[in-house]
Amino acid sequence: MDKIISLCKRRGFIFPSSDIYGGLANSWDFGPMGVELKNNIKSEWWKIFVHSRNDMVGLDSAIIMNPKVWESSGHTKGFSDPLVECKKCHRRFRVDHIVGDDVWNKVKDFFEEASNEDKEKKIKEMIPECPECKEKESIMAPRNFNLMLKTFLGVVEDKTSTTYLRPETAQGMFVNFKNILDSSRKQVPFGMAQIGKAFRNEITPGNYIFRTREFEQMEIEYFIPVPKDDKEWQDHFEHWRKQMAQWITHLGIDYSHIHELDIPKEDLAHYSKKTIDFEYEFPFGLSELYGLAYRTDFDLKNHENGSGENMKFRDPESGEEYWPHVIEPTFGIERTLLAVLVEAFNEEEVSSDDTRIVMKFPGWIAPVKVAVLPLVKNKEEIVSKATKIFNRLQQNFVCQYDASASIGKRYRRQDEIGTPFCVTIDFESLENNEVTVRDRDTMNQVRVNIDELENYLKENLNKK
Numbered sequence: 001m002d003k004i005i006s007l008c009k010r011r012g013f014i015f016p017s018s019d020i021y022g023g024l025a026n027s028w029d030f031g032p033m034g035v036e037l038k039n040n041i042k043s044e045w046w047k048i049f050v051h052s053r054n055d056m057v058g059l060d061s062a063i064i065m066n067p068k069v070w071e072s073s074g075h076t077k078g079f080s081d082p083l084v085e086c087k088k089c090h091r092r093f094r095v096d097h098i099v100g101d102d103v104w105n106k107v108k109d110f111f112e113e114a115s116n117e118d119k120e121k122k123i124k125e126m127i128p129e130c131p132e133c134k135e136k137e138s139i140m141a142p143r144n145f146n147l148m149l150k151t152f153l154g155v156v157e158d159k160t161s162t163t164y165l166r167p168e169t170a171q172g173m174f175v176n177f178k179n180i181l182d183s184s185r186k187q188v189p190f191g192m193a194q195i196g197k198a199f200r201n202e203i204t205p206g207n208y209i210f211r212t213r214e215f216e217q218m219e220i221e222y223f224i225p226v227p228k229d230d231k232e233w234q235d236h237f238e239h240w241r242k243q244m245a246q247w248i249t250h251l252g253i254d255y256s257h258i259h260e261l262d263i264p265k266e267d268l269a270h271y272s273k274k275t276i277d278f279e280y281e282f283p284f285g286l287s288e289l290y291g292l293a294y295r296t297d298f299d300l301k302n303h304e305n306g307s308g309e310n311m312k313f314r315d316p317e318s319g320e321e322y323w324p325h326v327i328e329p330t331f332g333i334e335r336t337l338l339a340v341l342v343e344a345f346n347e348e349e350v351s352s353d354d355t356r357i358v359m360k361f362p363g364w365i366a367p368v369k370v371a372v373l374p375l376v377k378n379k380e381e382i383v384s385k386a387t388k389i390f391n392r393l394q395q396n397f398v399c400q401y402d403a404s405a406s407i408g409k410r411y412r413r414q415d416e417i418g419t420p421f422c423v424t425i426d427f428e429s430l431e432n433n434e435v436t437v438r439d440r441d442t443m444n445q446v447r448v449n450i451d452e453l454e455n456y457l458k459e460n461l462n463k464k
């Protein structure tokens, strides 16, 4: 992991945020390579899940919404973590993390109902000393801590101006269900997709970009008719499970590194009938990459109750009105990026005293597709030919022009950002109109005629 973090900073993938001010814990900026990587992932996802399907529409809803949205969705009340604080060192901990989910789930209700005195007593039995400073009997009774990031609209900071940065992109889609129906003529089953930022005031962020307070999601809400039996929703669920698995493979992730975790019934959110976590073998352990949930009709129903608007779908043939049920595939972008980086990272021994780091991204993900390298930088004919080639290639590929340092060093630089092909213009090129194309993965070099260069690159990029 340290090697990846250092490479990401060195080569401009990911920087600590507000670096010159000492950074901000768990906040990250995406550099020139990082933003290309992110954009490639987002636009490919959109292409696959929106543009290539007839049953999907896109949406880009606001980050700051009417606070009533979060009351109806249950976030204002239920979206909280049980926290305990140490009297001595004032560190806060999540109870469920210290005692484990199983134990916590059994005593959860007790802490809702018991008197303060009983709560204090019980927590001291459960956590006899502070995990941090080791002080005995210093842990105070748990309190709920809302995960939503609060902010204020307007000039007065009071209750009436309180609003939140959205903790998920999903609700923006549910509240637009009517607008989409009225404007798009879509019939159930159909889905909405959205890519955007969400915010959670996580108590225990960390593991690099894995869990951050500001993050980006790619999310789908797929609306289906009220299932007559289990098989009906299971078929849709299975369709989306396969789609997600295909996407993961498309990212260049070896599927043997993925574990599909069927969340046990007792741990499911109360509105969910089934949830699968796609867990990935991150360097810090097996952790959730994506989630797929069957949310029933929970959300539309709640928004109808909360807003008073009719959120039902009217079947044009039967005339029947109903709240569609929802299958929800969720993809975190930072987690996608991290898994892609981990998967692409390779350290190879080139000779007994030489290793190279090479990022073996699939061609479509690679931030830079082609590097154009004049063999020498002080020979005018070579430089002008290289510039011409660069200008032409740039119209179809993301390219980099690099004339500094030795050719070997330049190759290594490109390996570290995962550029699939390096095109070198040398003295011979001036005579026979051919250039050397070096392959990132095999390091093999072939001579290609300049007139055929674009076709060659296009064809071979698709094979990566």
Ligand SMILES: [Zn+2]
Pocket: 086, 087, 088, 089, 090, 091, 130, 131, 132, 133, 134, 135, 138
């Ligand atoms: Zn302490």
